[in-house]
């Protein structure tokens with residue numbers, strides 16, 4: 001019987017465990033033990049019910065175009081629990097000079113593809129609009145080395161586009177800054193479009209034309225989630241695993257590579273395994289691998305993480321009727337606020353709030369405001385309430401509030417990330433029976449984490465010769 005240790009019980013580790021569990025149930029001679037340092041499994045996927053409202057502490061949904069999370073839900077029997085975002089109400093604002101300005105129609109991520117809405121939008125200055133027109137004639141350009149998202153966007157559209165769109169959009173997804181994140185790791189499609197077409201606008205339009213010419217697939221919502229919240233997915237994973245294999249409140253301290261297999265030291269005990277999957281944030285992976293391979297450990301430690309704070313406020317019907325329509329707003333750095341973004345949850349996922357409730361979920365922290373973690377929950381709620389009053393004139397007392405602090409939870413793919421991943425992979429190959437999964441490598445979103453956990457488990461099973469991905 002082959003034995004596999006999985007370290008970390010977030011969505012990445014649970015996905016790895018479930019892949020092995022499926023093989024075990026179908027008769028493959030394999031067993032696993034999953035070690036989680038905290039008392040609960042699920043990592044940052046946490047859902048609460050408060051006053052009839054569904055409150056997400058971490059992720060609230062995932063991108064529909066990335067199939068792995070929805071596929072996993074279907075395998076878990078949750079296919080009928082998947083719900084889409086209410087895209088009919090999709091409208092996002094940007095805070096400009098203390099006013100909410102709607103993002104113009106036709107913006108694809110930050111690339112304008114429709115002329116009139118962009119020309120008429122008060123979001124951009126005349127200077128930026130002229131840059132957008134000139135961008136159309138941008139010659140193909142293949143950057144010789146990796147660069148930041150800010151450098152690339154500025155080359156095409158100027159600095160205002162970085163401040164108004166690139167930075168707020170990236171801080172929403174990565175808790176990071178356009179001036180730090182690698183364009184090749186974070187927006188590989190943009191780097192590709194620039195080298196082939198030059199103009200990002202022309203490249204996007206040509207992609208759209210190709211899609212329009214293809215046979216029509218039914219329209220899909222931008223975001224997918226679960227009826228009872230994101231934790232429904234991790235709860236279902238846990239319910240489908242062997243309960244004796246799940247060790248909570250057991251932090252792994254050290255991994256030692258033996259002649260055959262690995263010794264895992266956790267909670268004053270050691271155990272032998274044929275293989276190990278590390279599915280933690282990379283700083284924790286670095287620390288358990290310190291004695292197995294110093295160089296690998298150093299590479300893993302060099303991947304930076306930022307922290308995030310989410311604040312959910314619940315309000316009554318009167319507030320709901322007074323709030324702007326749409327999914328919410330983004331706050332550019334130049335606005336000088338601590339809030340990075342706010343979601344009007346009752347519009348994005350209407351069934352998450354009763355008809356007489358409004359839910360506003362706000363994001364703070366990120367790479368530029370780690371200090372927010374030092375503030376008490378009361379102070380954080382006060383910051384958010386003050387800023388909501390200044391931005392949308394919201395003075396009412398919330399019916400409830402919840403604050404969740406996520407320390408070092410969001411991996412930052414800085415310039416050179418892809419080269420670092422190559423070095424990590426080369427070092428990993430010297431350590432047979434080791435696989436790495438999680439949000440520090442090839443995608444930070446939930447679907448990418450599901451994929452990374454599943455692939456790590458498949459790789460280990462294939463390496464052991466007890467299962468072939470083919």
Ligand SMILES: Cc1cc2nc3c(=O)[nH]c(=O)nc-3n(C[C@H](O)[C@H](O)[C@H](O)COP(=O)(O)OP(=O)(O)OC[C@H]3O[C@@H](n4cnc5c(N)ncnc54)[C@H](O)[C@@H]3O)c2cc1C
Nearest residue numbers: 008010011012037043044058059060252284438439445446
């Ligand atoms: C506030 C927030 C909002 C987000 N919103 C979205 C969103 O809307 N959509 C989306 O797709 N993604 C979103 N993300 C990103 C996504 O949720 C995460 O990247 C993903 O869930 C990470 O999963 P993971 O299993 O890799 O890591 P984690 O969830 O961090 O799990 C890792 C686990 O490893 C454990 N661990 C660490 N060290 C050890 C050790 N030594 N021994 C044992 N266990 C250990 C930890 O306790 C933890 O439980 C969001 C993230 C955050 C924080």
